[in-house]
Amino acid sequence: MKEHVIVMGGGVIGLSCAFELRRRGYEVTVLEIRQCGGQASGAAAGMLAPFSENVEGPDAFFQLCLESLRLYPQWQADVKKASGLTFEYTNSGSLYAAYHDADLLVLEGRLHWQREHGSSGRIVEGEELQRLEPHLAKNVRAALYTPEESHLYAPHYVKAIEEACRLMGVHIHEQLEQLTVSEWKQEIRVAAADGRVFGGNRLVVCSGAWAQELQETFGIRIPVYPIRGQICAYDAGGDGGALPVQHMVFCNQGYLVAKENGTLVCGASEDVAGFDTSVTDRGIERLRKWNKQLMPDLEHRVPFHRWAGLRPSTQDGFPLLGPLHASDRVIMAAGHYRNGILLSPATAMFVADCLDGKQTADRRQAFSPERFGLVAVE
Numbered sequence: 001m002k003e004h005v006i007v008m009g010g011g012v013i014g015l016s017c018a019f020e021l022r023r024r025g026y027e028v029t030v031l032e033i034r035q036c037g038g039q040a041s042g043a044a045a046g047m048l049a050p051f052s053e054n055v056e057g058p059d060a061f062f063q064l065c066l067e068s069l070r071l072y073p074q075w076q077a078d079v080k081k082a083s084g085l086t087f088e089y090t091n092s093g094s095l096y097a098a099y100h101d102a103d104l105l106v107l108e109g110r111l112h113w114q115r116e117h118g119s120s121g122r123i124v125e126g127e128e129l130q131r132l133e134p135h136l137a138k139n140v141r142a143a144l145y146t147p148e149e150s151h152l153y154a155p156h157y158v159k160a161i162e163e164a165c166r167l168m169g170v171h172i173h174e175q176l177e178q179l180t181v182s183e184w185k186q187e188i189r190v191a192a193a194d195g196r197v198f199g200g201n202r203l204v205v206c207s208g209a210w211a212q213e214l215q216e217t218f219g220i221r222i223p224v225y226p227i228r229g230q231i232c233a234y235d236a237g238g239d240g241g242a243l244p245v246q247h248m249v250f251c252n253q254g255y256l257v258a259k260e261n262g263t264l265v266c267g268a269s270e271d272v273a274g275f276d277t278s279v280t281d282r283g284i285e286r287l288r289k290w291n292k293q294l295m296p297d298l299e300h301r302v303p304f305h306r307w308a309g310l311r312p313s314t315q316d317g318f319p320l321l322g323p324l325h326a327s328d329r330v331i332m333a334a335g336h337y338r339n340g341i342l343l344s345p346a347t348a349m350f351v352a353d354c355l356d357g358k359q360t361a362d363r364r365q366a367f368s369p370e371r372f373g374l375v376a377v378e
């Protein structure tokens with residue numbers, strides 16, 4: 001009989017871990033204080049873009065993102081099969097725009113190392129660029145074209161993993177309001193506000209931007225902070241004629257991505273607003289300013305939908321993944337910042353391998369949840 005795992009948090013990370021653990025035979029309970037998929041995961045643009053998102057170099061984070069992209073074809077098929085639901089998953093490729101020669105030089109540098117790590121990308125310009133994306137502004141000098149990047153429709157994807165979990169026998173409890181971890185060294189005990197106590201053998205912490213709340217409990221620093229992302233969508237087939245966009249289009253201000261449902265999603269701001277998920281006119285205006293420069297046909301269009309979510313950012317940009325030294329009954333999986341949708345399969349495998357005793361210490365080191373030290377005692 002395999003162990004009973006309590007997963008705290010029903011976002012894409014918690015549900016993906018629950019899905020993978022359940023299919024490896026664990027008994028799994030997901031505890032969610034609000035609603036599954038109701039926070040960052042349901043707000044995401046759904047881009048699976050390790051090359052466009054990692055611009056510095058091939059570090060451990062990039063490697064994890066790339067591994068996750070490669071897991072996606074099988075993973076998404078497994079989620080669809082297990083849930084009986086479908087969701088958009090499109091291998092659109094991406095274009096990263098450069099307006100000037102200096103920007104182009106940067107893209108060429110990036111392409112150089114990314115080609116050594118599996119990208120079949122290339123620089124496109126002139127007629128080829130116009131053919132690939134006819135509505136792009138004429139003053140875009142060139143773009144880095146990365147064919148392997150994909151995207152999915154995040155709200156449907158998260159719903160499908162949740163449904164797969166339920167059908168596979170994962171116990172999911174929502175609207176728990178507040179949870180207290182009362183025991184985590186010998187066994188796991190988590191108490192809910194309504195008096196119920198959930199017991200298990202292991203605890204996987206997937207509480208996204210709220211993970212820091214547990215630092216006193218575990219005695220370690222958990223520097224995970226919410227970074228608000230404001231985002232909006234245009235009706236791509238609306239007033240002013242159809243606006244077919246084929247690829248995810250990035251520039252250094254943000255991105256545009258067309259969805260199967262006829263919307264053009266434009267994201268996203270990065271602002272510090274605590275746990276406030278409201279949308280501001282200023283935030284959306286800022287997006288509109290650069291996106292009509294990238295795609296002039298957007299000049300007279302107004303987004304019909306605006307929303308926001310809280311990305312769980314960390315002090316060094318890497319998520320916290322793996323067991324605690326003080327008790328390997330606790331495994332952290334939080335702080336995925338801008339790439340939690342992309343990283344959901346790799347995180348689920350990582351966590352499940354930790355529980356199965358298959359994860360090597362070497363591999364865990366870069367993401368060690370204890371790398372920020374202990375909480376200072378007053």
Ligand SMILES: Cc1cc2nc3c(=O)[nH]c(=O)nc-3n(C[C@H](O)[C@H](O)[C@H](O)COP(=O)(O)OP(=O)(O)OC[C@H]3O[C@@H](n4cnc5c(N)ncnc54)[C@H](O)[C@@H]3O)c2cc1C
Pocket residue numbers: 008009010011012013014031032033034035036037038039040041042043044045046047048179206207208209210211213228229230231267268308309310311312333334335336337338339340341342343
């Ligand atoms: C506007 C926007 C666009 C984005 N676009 C992309 C993208 O294109 N591609 C990509 O890969 N990523 C993208 N992201 C990032 C991605 O959404 C996140 O990295 C990912 O959703 C994090 O998942 P999570 O499960 O850790 O967090 P969440 O989805 O926030 O889930 C955490 C859950 O834990 C619950 N919770 C909190 N505290 C507790 C507790 N004490 N006990 C139990 N439950 C608790 C919360 O209610 C929440 O449901 C985007 C994010 C935003 C905001």
